[in-house]
Amino acid sequence: MNFALSDEQEFLREAARGTLGRANTLEVARDALDGGERPDLWPTAVQAGWPGLLIPEDRGGAGLGAIEAMLVFAELGRVLAAIPLLGHLPATYLLGGWDGAEALASGERRAAYVPAMPGDWTTDPREGTRRASAPVLDTGTVTGEVAWVPDAPGADVLAVVTADGTVAAVDATDAEIEPVRRYDATRALGHVRLDAAPATVLPGADPTTAWHLAQALLAAESLGAVEAALERSVAYAKERFTFGRAIGSYQAVKHELVEILRRLDNGRSLMYYAGWAAQDRPDELALATAAFRTVAGGALDHAARTQISVHGGIGATWEHDAPLYFRRAQLSRRLLGGAGSASARVARELFEQAA
Amino acid sequence: MDLNDTPELAAYRTKVRGWLTDHAQEAPPREDVAERREWQRKLAEAGLAAVTWPAEYGGQGLGPLHQVVVNQEIGRAGVAGIFDVIGVGMLGPTIIAHGTEDQKQRHLGPMLAADEVWCQMFSEPAAGSDLAGIQTRAKRQDDGSWRLSGQKVWTTNAQYAAFGLLLARTDADVPKHKGLTMFVVPMDAPGITVRPLRQISGEAHFNEVFFDDVPLPAGSEVGPVDGGWGVAMTTLMFERVAIGLGGEGFGWRADRFAEALLADPAASDDPEVQHRFGEIASEFLALRFTGYRTLTALQRGNVPGPEGALAKVTTIRAAIAAGELLCDVLGPEALADDRHGELVSDLPGLKTAGGTEEILRSMVGERVLGLPPEPRLDKGVPFSELRVKVAS
Numbered sequence: 001m002n003f004a005l006s007d008e009q010e011f012l013r014e015a016a017r018g019t020l021g022r023a024n025t026l027e028v029a030r031d032a033l034d035g036g037e038r039p040d041l042w043p044t045a046v047q048a049g050w051p052g053l054l055i056p057e058d059r060g061g062a063g064l065g066a067i068e069a070m071l072v073f074a075e076l077g078r079v080l081a082a083i084p085l086l087g088h089l090p091a092t093y094l095l096g097g098w099d100g101a102e103a104l105a106s107g108e109r110r111a112a113y114v115p116a117m118p119g120d121w122t123t124d125p126r127e128g129t130r131r132a133s134a135p136v137l138d139t140g141t142v143t144g145e146v147a148w149v150p151d152a153p154g155a156d157v158l159a160v161v162t163a164d165g166t167v168a169a170v171d172a173t174d175a176e177i178e179p180v181r182r183y184d185a186t187r188a189l190g191h192v193r194l195d196a197a198p199a200t201v202l203p204g205a206d207p208t209t210a211w212h213l214a215q216a217l218l219a220a221e222s223l224g225a226v227e228a229a230l231e232r233s234v235a236y237a238k239e240r241f242t243f244g245r246a247i248g249s250y251q252a253v254k255h256e257l258v259e260i261l262r263r264l265d266n267g268r269s270l271m272y273y274a275g276w277a278a279q280d281r282p283d284e285l286a287l288a289t290a291a292f293r294t295v296a297g298g299a300l301d302h303a304a305r306t307q308i309s310v311h312g313g314i315g316a317t318w319e320h321d322a323p324l325y326f327r328r329a330q331l332s333r334r335l336l337g338g339a340g341s342a343s344a345r346v347a348r349e350l351f352e353q354a355a
Numbered sequence: 356m357d358l359n360d361t362p363e364l365a366a367y368r369t370k371v372r373g374w375l376t377d378h379a380q381e382a383p384p385r386e387d388v389a390e391r392r393e394w395q396r397k398l399a400e401a402g403l404a405a406v407t408w409p410a411e412y413g414g415q416g417l418g419p420l421h422q423v424v425v426n427q428e429i430g431r432a433g434v435a436g437i438f439d440v441i442g443v444g445m446l447g448p449t450i451i452a453h454g455t456e457d458q459k460q461r462h463l464g465p466m467l468a469a470d471e472v473w474c475q476m477f478s479e480p481a482a483g484s485d486l487a488g489i490q491t492r493a494k495r496q497d498d499g500s501w502r503l504s505g506q507k508v509w510t511t512n513a514q515y516a517a518f519g520l521l522l523a524r525t526d527a528d529v530p531k532h533k534g535l536t537m538f539v540v541p542m543d544a545p546g547i548t549v550r551p552l553r554q555i556s557g558e559a560h561f562n563e564v565f566f567d568d569v570p571l572p573a574g575s576e577v578g579p580v581d582g583g584w585g586v587a588m589t590t591l592m593f594e595r596v597a598i599g600l601g602g603e604g605f606g607w608r609a610d611r612f613a614e615a616l617l618a619d620p621a622a623s624d625d626p627e628v629q630h631r632f633g634e635i636a637s638e639f640l641a642l643r644f645t646g647y648r649t650l651t652a653l654q655r656g657n658v659p660g661p662e663g664a665l666a667k668v669t670t671i672r673a674a675i676a677a678g679e680l681l682c683d684v685l686g687p688e689a690l691a692d693d694r695h696g697e698l699v700s701d702l703p704g705l706k707t708a709g710g711t712e713e714i715l716r717s718m719v720g721e722r723v724l725g726l727p728p729e730p731r732l733d734k735g736v737p738f739s740e741l742r743v744k745v746a747s
Contacts, residue, residue, distance in 0.1 A: 001364075001420060001654070002357045003647035065356065232722050249727040251713065254720035262722060264666045266641035273644040276356045291637035298634070343633030344626065350613035350636055351623040 003272060005071075012068055016075035019048050025079040025186075029324050030133075032185035041083045045107065048084060052105030054093050058201065059123035060105035061096070066213055066273025070220035074271075077224030080324055082186040083188055086221070087112035087151025090214040091159040094167050094205040100157060112172075113154035114192055117337050118208040121163050124148050124337065126191065137162040141196040142170060148335060152190025160192075160199065160319050161207040168199035184331040186324075209282070212289040216274045219289070219296035222332055223267045226296070229303040229325050230260045234308045240312075247310070256306045263299035266271075270295050292346035297332065297339045304329035358647060360424075367417075368424050374401050375432040378591075380696070382434035388515060391438040392469035396466035398718070399467045403429070404437045405447065412451060412463045421655040423601050441511060442473030443468045446520045446596040449590045453578035454608045458539065462518065476507040476540065476564060477587060483509075483707070484714035486522075487531040487584060488741075491566060493523035493538060495580075499573035502565045503540070508706070513549045516542045520590070522583050527739040534738055535583035538575045545569065557701035562583040594709070598667070607698075608643070609636035609673045615681055622684045631680050638673040642666055661722045664715040671712070675702045 007011070013214050023044055032038045045051060053069050055061025062068075069089055069179060091111035092104050103109040114135075116123050122131035126147040140158055152158070155177075157227045174197040177190045227264025234257055237248030270292035277288040304326040308315040315322040333339040360368055378397065383390030396706035398404045399413070406422040408414020415421065425724040429436045445467050450458055465471040482488040491505025503523060513519065519540045526534030542549070553561035556678055578586040616622045616632060623629075645666050649659055678699040682689040689695040706712055733741050 001360070001649065001650060003644070003651045004356070057376075058569055150571075234726065245730070246727040248720070248724075249729055251717060251729065253715070254724075254726050255716040257724060257726065258665075258716040258720045261662075261719065262668060265645065265662065266638060266669060269644035269648055270637070271640045272356060272648065273640065276358065280357065280358070289639070290633070291640045294633055294637040295641055331640060340630060343637065344629040346636050346640075347613075347629040348623070348631035350609055350632070351617060354610060354613040354617055355623075 001275070005067075009068060009071060009226070013071045013075060016048065016050075017042060017070050017322045020075055020079050020081055023079075024080065025081040026324065027320055028082060029080045029186045030321075031326070033327075035317045038082050041081060042107065042110065042346070045083050045085060050083075051088060051092070051107035051110075054089055055096050055101055055105040059096060060102040061092070062105075064274065066216055067272070067280035069213070070216055070271055070275060073217045073220035074224035074227070077221035077328075080186050080225065080328055084110060084112070084188055085153035086155065086214070086217055087149070087155060088192035089113075089217060090115070090210045091155075091157070093213055094159040094202060094207065095157065095169060096208050097204060098169055098200070100169075104157070109156040110151075110154060111157040111159055112149060112152045112190075112209060113214060114149050114152070114158050114160040115211060115214060115336060116146075116161035116165075116207065117341065118165075118211050118251075120205075121161065121165050124335070131245055135194050135305055137164065137166050137168055137199065137201070140199060140201075142168055142194045143196050144194055145324075146192045146194075148175075148180070148191050149190050150178050150335065151188050152192050153188050158192065159202075159205075159210075160194065161210070165207055166208075167207050168201045169202055170194060170197045170199050174198055175245075181333060184327040186328065187331055188333075189242070199263055209278075209285065211336075212285045213278070215293045215320040215342060216271075216278075216289040218332060218336055219267070219274075219293040222293075222296040222300040222329070223264065223271060225325055225328055226260060226264045226299045226302040228266065229300075229307040229322075230257065230264060232286065232321070233257055233260070233307045234305075237310055253310060257310065260299065260306055261305045263295060263302060266294065267299050268295040279320040286345060287349040290349065293342040294346055297329075297342070300325075300329040301333060364420060364424060367421060368428065371403060371425055371428045372431075374403065375434065378430050379434055382432075385435050389436065391435055392472070394435060395439065395469035397435040398437055399469075405443050405467050408443075408447065408463075408467075412447075412459055419596070419600055419650065423650060423683075425644055426600060438469055439466065439472050439512070440597070445590050445593040446467065446473050446475060447585060448593045450577060452589050453537070453586045455574070457574070458560075458573045458577065461584070462539070464675050465517075468670050472515045474510050474516040474519040474542070474564075475590070476510055476513075476519045476521040477590075478509045479506060480508055484711050486587065488533065489519070489522055489524060489535065491523045492527075493525050493536060494569070495525070498639065501538070501571040501573075501575060503504065503538070503546075503569040503571055505566050507564040508552065510549075510562045510564050511560065513542065513564050514551065518542060519564075520577065520589050525583075526581055528737050529581075530735055531733060531738040531741065532584045534581055534582050535587070537577040537583040537586040538571060539577060540569070540571060540575070544571070554701065556697045556706055577644075584682055592658060595652065595663045598663070601655075604646045607639065607670065607677065609639040610667070610675045612636065612639070612681065616709055628680070628684060631676070635673050635676045635680065638669055639677075642669055642673070645669075661718050664719055666695065667709060668712055670717055671702060671706050674698065675706070678702060 050059035055065040090113035116134035121134045123146045125132045135142045160168045176193040180189045274288040274292045277284040307322045405414040412417040493501045521538045521540045525536040546567040548565040550563045552561045553559045
């Protein structure tokens, strides 16, 4: 038995941290919040080989697995990097056998995953609680609307999951994509409208796994943000003194910081579970990724709030980084089916197994 | 990442499973102590107890993963495990690490065969999380023997035990960690009284043990006189290892709670139940895979660190939430149910057992996150000058 990262995986993670460390992503996140242009970090991703991470080697990709993708996402999450991989990677998982896969692997072209939830193949509603139907495939075209699609603006190809669970590739020029920014300026989203858009059906593409993969990537990204929030909060708790003592010596502060660590560590175990399931236990992937999202999302909610309170008043100001993480937490829990769909899926998977 | 057995471990598993299949019908019900002890003897003779003890003391000289395989296979067979988990898992290894050759030769064999059951006597009414605050005194006599006075509490199996490993104060005029010594105590010595301690459920899983001028022969010390703190740390390290190896030992698992909830046919479709159970189950799943990470570290020769305490916090937290949910779903009847009711009743105490949640969080904050310690009023102060008495 070996339930730890391999040397290659550790190396991949360190390399990602090094790459992102040179990109000043937090400054970018702050500027973006003030309406500034976000510099295009895609070339950085291309240089690191991330666009082709999940594409098979014979199609020009790295042929790596979910765990490697999650490790990269944890690093992206640490520094709130605005790189459109949450759309691209699940899309490439679906498009690996498609004609244009090589250009996606090299990063020459960018793809976005237009998600639908396995089971009833519904999509997140633009507003409210009633889920929307996924686009409908009809005689080589797709028609419908999907809201809040990660990284849709600027994508060249859309991997669209349709109402019957078929996957279709659509050229982005045949779609209407309305860019939307809500609350977290580092997160590019789009409302996608398809009106009899020409579609190439991708036989054999697996939209169920793509959904679970997207859940895992969002969770990994959250976990990375938790790590960073904890490190920053611990550092501050050691250097800030009140009543003659470092605030980190007070139990009330210490215990809240340990609560972040507890959730982080649980999340890490579930990240490994998700990676292992993707590789060895496909029938547990839904359970593993939903549990991972539940714990990692909860960890980020908690960490983002604790980071603010540990920093005192300054933590709640525009000039501090803590609000950037808080904004990330707030939006993330409402994307890709929402946090509630993940915890419900954990329960349903277990009830089904037990029945 | 690979959770499969190596060929060697797979062969070992086959052997263990084969023995358990052949002997499962001899396994006793979990409540019968005499039969449980007899069953432990059989398990030990078959090499399914003390798997990690050195062969010269009756163990198998194998690694932690072999112990895990045995635990898993015993769980899978649905039979009882060894009776004296505390002796074989924690106290025996402590004696192996710190005891004299005479102590090892005298005690380890009968412990393993369950001819002699052991108990651990560390905690006291005023010394739990702050274990070094213990007040039970051992006074050296002119002939090198000792006299023991005081009280221990939360002592599992004291009513069956032939011996106990006991931490006592031997010098009160030095700071509290420095004047402690570990002893082997024969439980039939004059002056020892064992009383059952009933808990919220009405069951008595623990005892109080009173010592009234109990004579202990010279040579009863385990490890150096006044060096008992280090010996106690060894025991607690083995406790962490044992918990790490048997993480799901309480049987609190996501799948079992799912099964229990399905007793109400409407539960699985209820959105509130789904949400609450999903959150709880995710924590149990995390624990399972934290266990595999811990095992990987153990296998590489690393000793589990203080962060293992977080697994205990998560276990209790999740189990409390699961018990609450079960009873919310199943109604008052669940509180009267042997399993669910006892779960709900035992958990408030378990939150304190093995270190209160608050102390564990402080320890992890200081040792893992490197946060500054709480101001300590007892540092460097002789024990005799500390305020430690229980208000009475």
